[in-house]
Amino acid sequence: MTSPRHSLKFPKTVRVRSRLDFAAVYERGVRISDGCLSLIALPNDRATSRLGLAVSKRCGNAVQRNRLKRRLREVFRQSRAELPAGLDLVVQPRADTPIKLDVLRQSLVSLTRRAVKKLAGRSREPQTAVATNGDSTVGDES
């Protein structure tokens, strides 16, 4: 197996794509929100985390929504080293979400940390190793 998790690439395998996956995250995931984003997380038994986006029509017209989605993908791509592995993350922006890249990155990283804590507190044995800087513990279990 290769070790793609530190690369800055963004292939389709690190994205939540099927309807069933989305439904599972909505049904069993934990939801964490702050002022600009709402994040739903669920462990996925994989070596990598995956990103899914749900941008409603309240976030503007098609151009604004596309721009927001692209910036969220860029944030995820750049911060994969800082994020824990093995999670499905569905991100829902709020209606008044700013599109500044730094703000989105900060929000995404901190929300993911809080989601990991909440998952750890919810289940007796967390299926996901809590690894905030990513390159220490995650890859061994697969």
Place this chain on the structure above:
RNA sequence: GAAGUGAGCCAAGCGGUCGCGGCGGAUUGGCUGAGUCGCCCGGCAUGUCCGGCGACGCGGCGAUUUGCCGAGGAAAGUCCGGGCUUCAAAGGACAGGGUGGUGGGUAACUCCCACCGGUCGCGAGAUCAGGGAAAGUGCCACAGAAAAUAAACCGCCGCAUCGAAGUUGCGCCCGCGAGUUUGCUCGCGCGAAGGCUACGGUGCGGUAAGGGUGAAACGGUGCGGUAAGAGCGCACCAGCAGGCCGGGUGACCGGUCUGGCUCGGCAAACCCCACCCGAAGCAAGGCCAAGCAGAGAGCAAGUCGAGUCGCGCGAGCUUCGGUUCGCAACGUUCGAUGCGGCGCGGUUCGUGCCGGACGACUCUCGGGUCGGCUGCUUGAGGCGGCGAGCAAUCGCCGUCCCAGAGGAAUGACCGCUCACGACAAAACCCGGCUUACCGGCUCACUUCGGGG
């Protein structure tokens, strides 16, 4: 120079790094598919079998690397039109819907171009659902006499009759005076006998000139005419209908004659006329894989024609075994009709498919799947040139390939420049329309002012 009108074009640019989608190339010790050859270890239904292992080249997926391409003028709204696909095909009539000056363009249009007519503007130009109201039905509030065959009312006029006043004034018949153009005019007086008129009412008749209104009032002005009036007559003007002549493919325009003299508006009210329109939509449709559970209903009775086999009847021949011909229509085959089911968006005509017996049939209800491939981008295509046409557009030649995703590809960072960047992103594809929009550019034209 200022103000404006119309048409068309562009949609910040350049470079670098990382990342994303598609297509192509190279590499690959990862995964996988089918094939060929080999080994004979395994199975038993001993084979051109099944299975296993190895080698070879080929393909797919993945990984690495590399090259090219990668949202719009509106991609939008979904308001029209077409292609394409499925419904067997897309037929008639009616219903329903749409369109509405003429000619052209187009695959087609509610689009475009040119022209005609109306309205607006000094003008360049703009704008108009712009057929029919003397086929019919309906509506026109309030106001007004009346809102649509014109008639009733007020008014005006004539005739008849009644009443009141009963005398003054007016007018006439009479006398005097003044003036005078000798026609007559003015002033005064008289009588009240008579008559007429003036007043009011009623009745009959004539009339449409007038009647504050209203969005709109049954032609306008003048002269004649009359008891009063009237297109009743005449002249001019407006309008309508018809005929003729000329121009134009045509809408229509110009001229002329005649007519009765005149007929309101609304059809984006019903309607009439002409023309057009089958339905659904790429989540259409096709293929593969996976997966589930079935249940109910129908299959009845014929008719006609043809074929010929078996049977039956008749006739001929006969070696008495049969054989040939004809009839009949019992069985059978085919066709038609009828019947039943379903369908052709609604109704109907017409028509298509299936059904002759328990099925590999038809119909109804129910159940399962929500994966992959395809459709999927070469097209009424872009650019350039030449030609036809006033133009929309068309023809020919050359040249180019220019997104094809699928929880859905264009983002981030850095540097430079400027006018500091609007509205906004494909989802089967085109042609239009409409709406949004920072600004910039080009061409043609109009009006006004100044200069030569």
Place this chain on the structure above:
RNA sequence: GUGUCUUUGACCGAGCGGCAAUGGUGCCAGCCUUCCAAGCUGGUCAGGUGGGUUCGACUCCCACAAGACACU
């Protein structure tokens, strides 16, 4: 993506080619009550936007906007 429909005061609804646009809930004021509630009286506030047809449009036609529903 495709198809269908709606829009009338702060809210729910009716209506029609000619009004000062009707009703209820609400809100405001007054009366009643010792006070409140209920009741009574009066008032307030309107046809999504822009064009067109018509003498006249909330109504008819067109365009746009906002919203809702259905299919899948």
